[in-house]
Each structure stands twice: as structure tokens, then as C-alpha cells.
């Protein structure tokens with residue numbers, strides 16, 4: 001098929017040409033005296049993306065799932081009690097992993113389409129007088145439903161309960177796209193993968209651990225070998241890995257971090273907010289609902305669009321792919337068939353999204369959803385025309401500091 005495939009699943013995301021080119025490298029000796037120049041800067045720069053002042057970054061040849069396992073296995077012991085909220089397929093899979101690692105998981109089930117229930121978390125922690133709960137597990141951006149939880153509010157609830165549990169956050173579909181403040185929110189373990197906001201192929205599982213998390217690792221008894229922080233900590237400070245690192249991905253990561261810092265993290269976040277708002281205008285113009293139940297949880301990286309009950313969402317996705325070369329995300333597990341998802345994260349601009357919205361409209365009309373062709377495209381165009389574009393600022397990497405903590409006039 002001529003032209004580009006329109007990749008609008010919420011991961012893997014589009015890999016910028018510049019990143020692609022930077023990954024075409026000859027292999028080299030990862031134990032050379034030069035290699036640490038690459039790796040040490042990667043650790044330091046990833047910390048800036050996590051907005052962590054005192055954390056330590058680990059890069060595993062893995063995916064986000066491996067990063068989950070590393071975070072859990074290094075800091076917990078079999079039989080430990082943990083508290084987890086379930087509101088979508090990714091929080092569900094994480095809970096499944098915890099159970100398989102032998103943890104005692106207290107699950108708070110909430111409607112899929114809602115976010116982390118901070119009040120309920122606070123109540124449970126407040127009632128845990130013996131402080132048996134060792135960890136609170138939150139998926140920052142539930143990619144299955146297009147819901148972003150309020151990590152700051154979860155932290156406030158934990159502090160109000162004066163509970164010492166560690167805070168674990170899955171930031172796989174938020175880091176590098178949404179404002180993520182590891183230090184400010186006192187997150188102890190944050191995990192991500194390379195193929196979402198970092199705009200790379202899958203293959204890196206990345207963890208940022210707080211000093212408290214590293215302390216917990218000293219007595220944690222869950223079995224780990226490949227994912228052991230201790231092996232990494234013996235070699236990482238000198239710029240080396242305990243085993244062969246995936247060199248092309250590390251070079252790609254160098255470039256993707258450069259791209260993020262050149263745009264400026266705060267501008268990256270503002271761009272995602274702006275693009276997402278345009279997509280939501282389109283969905284409203286179609287007369288359809290999002291899976292997300294309340295505006296406070298709107299995700300700026302993925303929008304899950306509910307299809308009418310007589311339509312199978314999988315049909316929309318298949319027609320979009322076969323007829324229009326457009327890849328949309330599927331409904332997962334209990335949402336299968338009920339929705340389709342538009343990923344809007346990573347290397348993306350307004351016109352790319354207009355193409356995706358146009359293709360989505362055609363596919364929806366083809367399967368019999370009664371929408372007016374062009375209505376969503378026009379609504380997004382109108383939104384993007386009447387709101388200020390995010391300024392294109394180019395700054396030297398050395399000038400970039402942490403993302404602005406202001407929330408109001410971020411794109412002025």
C-alpha cells in the first residue's frame with residue numbers, strides 16, 4: 001500500500017526518522033573505556049524525564065512488563081501485603097503478576113473508566129494500624145480505558161493516613177508525554193517501557209527507584225536474577241551493565257531524549273494536552289462517549305471511544321486497517337468489541353491526527369455508525385484553530401531544567 005501506515009495505537013508509537021537513523025549503528029564493545037560516555041548521560045537524562053532528584057534509574061533489556069517485575073521483585077518479599085486498584089487491563093495484569101510473585105494483594109475494584117480511588121485508598125491505609133501493607137500500586141495512565149489517575153491525590157491520601165507503604169506507579173503510557181513528578185509526588189518506584197512516550201521500538205524496561213525503595217531492596221526476599229538491582233548497581237555507576245546491553249536502543253534513546261529536551265518537557269506535555277483536547281472535541285461531535293467517566297481523569301495520551309451497542313468495535317478497527325491503512329487500538333478483555341482507542345502520544349502533530357480522525361470517520365461510517373462525515377475533523381480543526389499552538393522553542397540541552405511546575409499558562 002502506498003503512503004505511510006497511520007499508526008494510532010497507544011504503543012508502539014511512531015519512531016521519529018531521526019531516532020530510526022540513530023539506531024543504525026555498527027556493534028561496538030560495551031566494555032570499552034568510551035562506552036560510559038553514552039550510558040552515564042542516559043541515566044542522568046532519564047532522571048530528568050522522571051523529574052526525580054534523588055532516584056536511581058535502571059535500564060533493562062525488556063519491556064514495561066519486565067520493569068514491573070523488577071520493581072516488585074527487588075523491593076518485596078513473598079507474603080507481603082500490597083494494595084492495588086483495578087480499573088483496566090493493565091492494572092489487572094499487574095495484579096496478576098503480583099499474585100504470581102506470591103504477594104498478598106488487596107484489590108480495590110472500581111468501574112473501568114474511573115481512576116484510582118484516592119479516598120478509599122486513604123481509608124484502607126488508615127485502618128491498617130499494624131502497617132502490614134508494604135506497597136500501594138497505581139497505574140498512572142490506564143491505557144485500556146483512557147484514564148489518567150491523580151498521583152498527587154494518592155500521595156496526599158497516603159500522607160494523611162500517615163502510612164509508610166511504598167508508592168509504586170506504572171508510568172508506561174505517561175512518562176515522556178504527561179507531567180510525571182517522581183520527587184514531588186514521592187513516588188518510590190516508577191516504571192516505563194521504551195515504545196510509548198519515549199518514541200522507540202519496544203525493548204527497554206526502565207525503572208526509577210527512590211532512596212526508600214533502594215533501602216527496601218536490602219531486605220526484600222522475592223527471587224530475582226536477571227532483574228536484580230544489586231547487579232546493576234555494581235556496574236551502572238561506572239557506566240557498564242552486568243550483561244550485554246541492546247546498543248541500538250541505547251543510541252535511539254539518546255536521540256529521543258535529545259528530541260524531548262529540545263522541545264522542552266513542559267512543551268511536550270502542553271502539546272499532548274492540546275492534541276488530546278482536539279480529539280475529545282471530535283468524539284463529542286460524533287455524538288459518541290469516551291470510556292473515561294469524568295473529565296478529571298481524561299487521558300492526554302489515549303482516548304477510548306465507545307461504539308453503539310449494535311456495532312462491534314473490532315469491526316471498525318479492521319476496516320480502518322484494511323481499507324485505510326490506519327491502525328487503531330482494540331478494546332481489551334471485558335471491553336473487547338465495546339470500544340476502539342485512538343493513541344495520541346509521542347511524535348505527533350495536529351495534521352497527523354486530522355488524518356487519523358478522517359480515517360476513523362470513514363471506517364465508522366463503513367460499518368454503519370451514523371456519524372456525519374467530517375464532523376469530528378471539523379470540530380478538531382476548529383479547536384486547534386481557536387486555541388494557541390504550543391510555541392516551538394528550541395533550546396540547548398544544557399539549558400533545560402525540570403519541567404515547569406505551573407499548570408496554568410504553560411503554553412504561553
Ligand SMILES: *Cc1c(COP(=O)(O)O)cnc(C)c1O
Nearest residue numbers: 063064065090141143172173193
Ligand atoms: C503498554 C503498557 C504496559 C505493558 O508494557 P509492555 O512494554 O508491553 O510490557 C503496561 N502498562 C501500561 C499502562 C501500558 O500502557
